[in-house]
Each structure stands twice: as C-alpha cells, then as structure tokens.
Amino acid sequence: MTDARSMEEYLALFPYTSAAARYVEVSTKTFESLLSVGEFSKRVLNKSVERVTRAISGDIHVPSVGNDDYEVEIFSYVMARALVSCINETLLVQRYANAEARDAYNNLRHADERSQDGYILSLLGDFRMPASIKKNAFQLYFADVIKYTGRLRGPQWRLVNLLYRGRVTLAKGEIIQILAEAVRLKVLTGLPLKLSGKMCEELSPYTSPLKKALSQVLLRQEESGPVVLEACPPCIKALLLQVKAGKNLSHPARFALTSFLANIGMKEDEIVLLYQMSPDFDYELTRYQVEHIKGSSGKDYIPPGCSTMETYGNCVESDGLCRRIAHPLSYYRLRIKRPDAGVKTSTG
Amino acid sequence: MNARTKAFLESKFREYYHNAVIELPPRFRKREWAFVLFDSAYPKLVMRRHKAFGSQKELYAYLEAVSPAHVFYSTACYAHPSATRMQDKKWEGADIIFDLDADKLLTDSTPQYARMLIAVKNETDKLLDFLMNDFGFDHTDFSIVFSGGRGYHVHLREARLATLGSHERREVVNYLTGTGLEPEYLLKRTNTMPMTDDNSCWEIRIRSWIDRYFKRLSELDADTAIKELASVKAIGKRRAKEIVDEMSQDSTIQPLLQSKLMPLAAWKSLIREAISQIKVSIDVPVTADTKRLIRLPTSLHGGSGLRVTPLTLDEFGRFDPLHDAVVFSDRFISVKILKPTTAELKGETIKVQQGTTELPEHTAVYLMARGLAEYESR
Numbered sequence: 205m206t207d208a209r210s211m212e213e214y215l216a217l218f219p220y221t222s223a224a225a226r227y228v229e230v231s232t233k234t235f236e237s238l239l240s241v242g243e244f245s246k247r248v249l250n251k252s253v254e255r256v257t258r259a260i261s262g263d264i265h266v267p268s269v270g271n272d273d274y275e276v277e278i279f280s281y282v283m284a285r286a287l288v289s290c291i292n293e294t295l296l297v298q299r300y301a302n303a304e305a306r307d308a309y310n311n312l313r314h315a316d317e318r319s320q321d322g323y324i325l326s327l328l329g330d331f332r333m334p335a336s337i338k339k340n341a342f343q344l345y346f347a348d349v350i351k352y353t354g355r356l357r358g359p360q361w362r363l364v365n366l367l368y369r370g371r372v373t374l375a376k377g378e379i380i381q382i383l384a385e386a387v388r389l390k391v392l393t394g395l396p397l398k399l400s401g402k403m404c405e406e407l408s409p410y411t412s413p414l415k416k417a418l419s420q421v422l423l424r425q426e427e428s429g430p431v432v433l434e435a436c437p438p439c440i441k442a443l444l445l446q447v448k449a450g451k452n453l454s455h456p457a458r459f460a461l462t463s464f465l466a467n468i469g470m471k472e473d474e475i476v477l478l479y480q481m482s483p484d485f486d487y488e489l490t491r492y493q494v495e496h497i498k499g500s501s502g503k504d505y506i507p508p509g510c511s512t513m514e515t516y517g518n519c520v521e522s523d524g525l526c527r528r529i530a531h532p533l534s535y536y537r538l539r540i541k542r543p544d545a546g547v548k549t550s551t552g
Numbered sequence: 553m554n555a556r557t558k559a560f561l562e563s564k565f566r567e568y569y570h571n572a573v574i575e576l577p578p579r580f581r582k583r584e585w586a587f588v589l590f591d592s593a594y595p596k597l598v599m600r601r602h603k604a605f606g607s608q609k610e611l612y613a614y615l616e617a618v619s620p621a622h623v624f625y626s627t628a629c630y631a632h633p634s635a636t637r638m639q640d641k642k643w644e645g646a647d648i649i650f651d652l653d654a655d656k657l658l659t660d661s662t663p664q665y666a667r668m669l670i671a672v673k674n675e676t677d678k679l680l681d682f683l684m685n686d687f688g689f690d691h692t693d694f695s696i697v698f699s700g701g702r703g704y705h706v707h708l709r710e711a712r713l714a715t716l717g718s719h720e721r722r723e724v725v726n727y728l729t730g731t732g733l734e735p736e737y738l739l740k741r742t743n744t745m746p747m748t749d750d751n752s753c754w755e756i757r758i759r760s761w762i763d764r765y766f767k768r769l770s771e772l773d774a775d776t777a778i779k780e781l782a783s784v785k786a787i788g789k790r791r792a793k794e795i796v797d798e799m800s801q802d803s804t805i806q807p808l809l810q811s812k813l814m815p816l817a818a819w820k821s822l823i824r825e826a827i828s829q830i831k832v833s834i835d836v837p838v839t840a841d842t843k844r845l846i847r848l849p850t851s852l853h854g855g856s857g858l859r860v861t862p863l864t865l866d867e868f869g870r871f872d873p874l875h876d877a878v879v880f881s882d883r884f885i886s887v888k889i890l891k892p893t894t895a896e897l898k899g900e901t902i903k904v905q906q907g908t909t910e911l912p913e914h915t916a917v918y919l920m921a922r923g924l925a926e927y928e929s930r
Contacts, residue, residue, distance in 0.1 A: 346687070347712050350720045359737040363727045364754050370688025373751075514731060515722050515836060 210319070212274040214326060217311050219281035220304065220390050221330040228282055231275075238283060239406050244276070251280035253410050256287050259303035260296065260417050289396035290404035290411050296418055297395045305388035312380045324379060331386045335379075342379045346372050352385040354511060355530045431470050435539035437532045438521040439513050440464050450481045456508070456516040460532075462497045463507035468536055507532060553595055557920050560927040562590040564917055565852055566619035568879060574612060575850045575862060578709065581606060582629035582644065586845050588622040588854060595855075595923060597622070601845075604634035621854025624845040627707075629714075638843065645714030647707050648721060649846055650728075651838035652676050654702040666896050668702060669873050676704040679832045680865070682728055683708070686753035691865040698861040698873050700853025705846060722840045730754070730831035735820040754830075761826040770799045784825075786817035852879070857917035875899060880914040886928040887916045893924050 215224040238245045281304075288300045315323055324342075328335050333348040346363065349372045353361045366372045374382065404411070433444070443461040446453060453461065465475050472494055479490045509531045513519040519526075529535045577583065585603040588594070605611040615623070626633065627649050631642035652675050654668035676696065683689045689710065697705045716724075726732050733754060769777045774796055781792035795813050838844060847853065849862040858877040878897050889904045895915045896902070902915055908928055911919070919925035 345712065347716060347720070350723045351716070353723070354719045359732065359734060362732045363723045364730060364733045365737065365752055367686055367727060367754070368752050369686065511719065511722060511726075515726060515840070 210322075214323060216274040216277035217323070218308060218327060218330075218387070219278045220387060221327065223326070223330060224278055224281070227278060233279065235282070235286075238279060239403075247276045248279045248283055249410060251276055252283035252287055253414065255280055255284035255303075256291075256296075256300060256414050257417065259288075259300040260414065260421060285395065285397060286399060286403070287407060287411055287414065289399050290407050291415055291418065292396050293418060295421075297392065301388045301391040301395070304391045305384045308387040309380060309384035312383060313377075320376075324376070324383065327383050327386070328379075331383070331390070333386075338373070341373050341375055343371050343373050346370055349374070349382060352382045352389070355385060356381060357510070357527055357530050431465075431468055432540060435536050435543070436464070436468075437526060437529075437535035437539075438523055439519050440532055440536075442520045443518070444478070447478055448481055454516070456512075457518050458493075459497060460508050460513060460518055462494055464532055464536075466494070466497060467507055467533055553920070553923055554926050555592075556929070557925075557927040558590040558594060561621070561854075561857070561917065561920060562619045564857070564880060564913075565590075565621070565854075566616060568852055569612075569615045569619055572850065572879075574615065574848075576608060576611065577625060577647075577707075577848075579629050580608075580611070580625070582631075582633055584626040584628075584630065584633040584641070584845070585611075586624040586626075587618065587620040589618055590621050590854070594621060599624075599845075602634050602636050615851075620851075623848040623851040625848055627844045627846050628842060643842065646842045646844075647709050647846075648713055648716070648724070649838055649841075649844060650679055650706040650708070651699075651835040652679065652703045652705075652833070653699075653835055664894075665702075666874060672703045673871075675833055676706070676868070678830075679706060679728065679834065680868075682832060686727070695849070696863045696865065696868045697847075697849045698858075698863065698871065698877055699847060700851075700856055700858040700860040700877060707846070716842075718840050718842050721842065722836075725834065725836050725839045727754075728832045728834055729836070730827045733827055735823040738823060739816065739819060757830050758823055758826045761830060762822060765822065765826075766799065769796070774800070784818055785821035786815050791815070791818075853921075855921055857914070857921040878914045880917050882912040882914060884910045885913050885916050886910055887920065887925040888928045889919070889925050891924050893919065895919060 215221070215227050218224065233244075238248055284300070288296055312320065312323055312327075321337075325335070328342075328344075333344055335342045335344045337343075346367055349366070350363055353363075359365050360378070363372075366374075433441075436444070440461060443453060443457055446457075447461070462475055465478075466472075472491075475494050476487070476490050479485055479494075480487075508516075510519060510526070510529065513532065525535055525538060529538065581604065583604070584601065585605060586599050586601040587603070588597050588599055591598065603614075605614065626646075628641075628646035629644045631644060632640060635641045652672050654672040680691075680696070683694060683706070684691065689708070693710050694706050694708045697707065699705055738755065738758070769781060772780070777796045777799075778789065778792045781787055781795060782789045787795070791813070798813060847860050849860050851860050852858070853860055857880065858873065859879045861871070861873070861877045863871055874897050882898065886908060887910075888908045889906050892903075892905050894901060894903050895918055897915050897918060898912070900912075900915075902911065904911070904919070904925075911925075916925065916927075920927060
C-alpha cells in the first residue's frame, strides 16, 4: 500500500474494513446525495443492486477495479447494506455476508503475488489480529484465530492440532480462509441497519425487484418434502437407535435430537412417540419438552452444531460427508439433495 | 436443618463477614451478584439474583447484614447488572472459568473427602501446566481458588479473552480435554510415528509420554516388559518380544520408532492411551458459559463452612484445604450428630456416632453445614 492509488484499490476490494469506513466518513458525499439524481449515484446504486443480486443468486462478483471506479465500489457497499436492511430478511442478511466473504476469499486468492501479502497484512491489521511472518507462514495469537475457526471443518482447524505456546501458525491459504470468515462476521455486524421508513421508501425502486428474486429462492426452500430418516447424519442416527433401544439420553443429547427432528419437519406427535421407549417416559413431560423445543413458530430452536455435539461427546461415527459440514442440518440437506454425497471420500 | 442450627450458622457467618477481609473481583460494580440465605427454605437453594452494588462499602454492609450461606457473582460484566432479564443486562465480556470438581474424578462408591481433594488438586496442577505451557499465560493472568467444596476454580481474566463467545471457549475446553485429537490425523501429518516436527504442544506432550512409556518398559525385566507391551491393542506376544529384544540392544528409542516393528494400529492405541492420561478433566459447561455465576473468593461455602480461598501459584503448591481453608475456632461446642461420620479438619480425624457430643467449633460447623449434625445449646 505504497501510494494513494493502491490504497484506494485496497479499499475498493475490501470496502468493509475500518479503513474504508473512515474513507466514507471523511468523503464529501453523503448518503442522501447518493439517492439524488446524478451519474455517480446512478452507478453506485446499480453496483449495489449487483452486489445484492449476486448474494441472492449465489454468483461470484467481479469487482470492476478500473481507474475511476474505486469510489463507486466503496460506496456501493454502503448502499448494498442499506438495500439489505430495507428488505430485512434473515436469509438475505446471511447470504449477503457469505457473498462478501466469498469475494474477499477470491480477491485474496487471485491477487498478484506482489499485492497479496500487503492485502493480507492490511486486513489482519484492520481486524486487530497482529501477526508475524515466518517462512511464508503467519503466526497469530490463538484467541484471535479461534474467533473465526468455528465454522471451518477438519482437524487442521482445531486448536488441539494448532496451539503452540499461545500461538498458532497458519499457511497463507489458511490465513485467507480465516480472513474470509472475519469478513463475513464483520459484514454481519450491525445488519440489518435501522433505517427510516422514508429512506427505504426512496430505495424501493431498487429493493422491489430484489425482494421478488428473494421470494423465489425462499419458495424453493419451503418445498423441503417429507422427513427422510435415512438422510440423517450418523450422530442423529445413533441417538435415534439409543432411544429406540430404550436408553435414557442425556439432556444435551435429547435436546439435539428433538430440535433436529423438529427442524427437518417431523411432527410433534411423532417426536413424542419416539421417546415412549425411554424407561423414564412421561407423556406430559415429554410433550411439554418437545413443544418447548419446537416453539410455537415451529423452528425456534436450532439444533446444536457439530462442534457442540463433539464437545458433549455426541459426535459419533462421523463419515466423509461430516468432514464437509459444520452442522447436522447441512448434512441432512445435502443428503436429501444427493443421497450419495460424501460417500466416495469416506475412506480418505 | 432446624431453625436453631440455621440461626447458629448465620451468626457464625456474620462474625466471619464482620472480621474478614473480603476481596472483590475487578469491575465488581459491573457484575450481577447472587446470594443464598439461611432462610426458611435452606438448605434448598433459593437464589436471590440480579443484585448490583455501587460501592465496596455497600457490598460489605450487605454481606454482614444478611450473612449469606453462599455468595456468587457473574463471570460476565454488564452495562446493567441488576436488570432482571438477561437481554437487558447488555453483556460486555466475561472471565473464563475452569471448574475442577472431585465429583468427576472419583467413581468410588464411598470416596473420602480428603482423598477426593488430593485427586482434584492433582488435576488442577495439570490444568495450570496447560495454561502456562501450551497457552503461554503468565501465572499473574489467572487466579486459583479453592471452592470451599469439592474442588478448585481457576479464573482467567486476560483482556483479550473477555469477549470470546461460548463457541470459542469450547475450543479452549476441547483443547484441555483433548477432544478432537485423532491418532490418524497426528500420524498422517507426520507420516511416521515419531511426530518430530513439533507443530503443537499436544504433539510434544504425546511424544514425550510415549518416550517415557518405552523408557519405563526398558527398565523392567524382559518378561514383565513383554507382558505389558502385549497388553497394548494390536501387539501380539511375539511382536512384543521382538520389540523388547530390539530395545535391549539399543537404549535409545529412536530406532524403534523408525522401525516397522510397531504396527500402525499399535501406535494408534498408544496415542489414545497417552491422550487419556494427559488430558484434564474439567467441567465443560462451566468454561463454555459466558454468563456463569461463580462463588466469591474469600466468602464462605455454606455447604462446608470452609473459606473459598484464593491462592497464588506458590500458595497453591503448599495448600491443604482441610487445614488452610478452616476459619472457625477449636473452642468446643455441643452438637447432635444425625449420622455416624468422619471429619478430618486441622489434621485431626474425628469419628462421631449418633447422639450428642462436643466438637471443636470448626468441625461442628462443617458437620452442621453438611446436614450431618444439629446445633445443641447447653
């Protein structure tokens, strides 16, 4: 980041950094001025719609980093956050953060060798993760790293395999993955923004088509189909077996099983009946617990993720597909889509 | 516990809170406080929660006035500690607590208190070694506390860790319990057994455990060594003999490690054994929790009358809870024993039978607090 131009390029590539936020703050362009008619605001708005669209569709965004486009890029991020906030759908917020993280990953991955290290170090600084470089590997304080490894699967991300005297050493490819996760969380912070109704009104010509595209995606998700027990991950299958064999489950295990089944659409009655084999089966109590976990809206409680299952000793017989997911529900969804997913890698 | 016993315990606790130096945790104004009193419900624990104190004086006055059986504060700091709904408190960060409880360590049906305390102290020692060696903490980063009951709490207050979420805290717990360590992965990463690249402290720990294991074997007579080695999964008697022969020719283990004498499955089961010996048994949910209530160091534990004792690393080494956490006098008082039992305070083993007897005040308080005796005034 030696000259002003490369600094602007950095901000355009990574517009969620504190450095970019400062750039926007000191700029003469205000949020209101971006909504008024003009060549610049038109380009910003179009670009921000593009940002959100690719989040909905899952496409990869190619940053147009040409000479005078830096500023458009930076402001389009600010505006995209406003669009996402006005639409105010949890799914979109998540997808949007994922999309920005995916772009960050690609931009870092494909940056030319000269800029790559500079970008990485600037981002590490921006996220307050002091690092030292040793033989092309990055050394970081362990607490700065575990904030971002929760969703990453595989033994290479676990602290048990990484920690050396308070520090963790990561290869460049790994640090890029960590940074992408840091970006995701940074983008999520504060979303949805609390914007005035008037502002969202003014943005509605842009949000309406986005809403429409999003509702189509949501519709596809609703059609989740019947419950397929064979598609459950091994941990859930093991719990089911135990229940059917009349064993009492520990509290965390019972919660994991009930919330999982509720989330894949099993009816309350069916879940209660499953537990009737338990030696301490109490219809009213079980019914109460299931109702409580299922919640009035049907999906109040998300079942515990893989790492929680692991901590409580409930992650058993994990297979090839397990290594690619961080949540038992993801396993189920993948299996439903592709019954043979992960089968080939189970020996690897 | 009858009303007279409760009144007596309360008066003894009041005496303690009047005289004792009570140490408050940093940022105590930002913490939620909770108390269990010697009230009509006691020993059923009815927690009076969501208290907050603006000054040290206010807190001391409260302690002396109500003389609680148990005193807790939140490991978390909040903008509004006295708000009654968790979401209104506004979490600002939390200490990390490690809870070592003898309950988890001994499965013996009649564990003796003294033996339990020794086992849990050893476990705490293991934890401290992990914290200083593997995590690189300085002994001034944490405080060690005897809980007054069956174990120890270690409070970690490093600023960079305060805002870690439950998930990240679990990663720390998993490290200590060796959860997620897979022999297959360890072996694959280094390709052969020796695991020489020292990537992680766990690898070093496992390797040196295995070194010591073979060193110990080499010091045994051949027959015993073969027998022991053959008990490892995937090592037959013949294989065990070959290995022991090899060891007797060369005192260093290195050639053995590189040879193909040990089958892969045997390395795996040795590594598993190493992990189970090295890991620390801590109470997992306590450390993962970002909003736990924890006992106030320097307060009294209502279930034993012992002092919740903060310790420096040096003090911890010499600490004997059944001696050093005793605060009450050895003046004799009269109690009615409800159940025959044994108490071992202040280096004295006292066996008591049912009925009225005279006991030193500290032992009397201990038995009353545990519900094994009632107060008898003369």
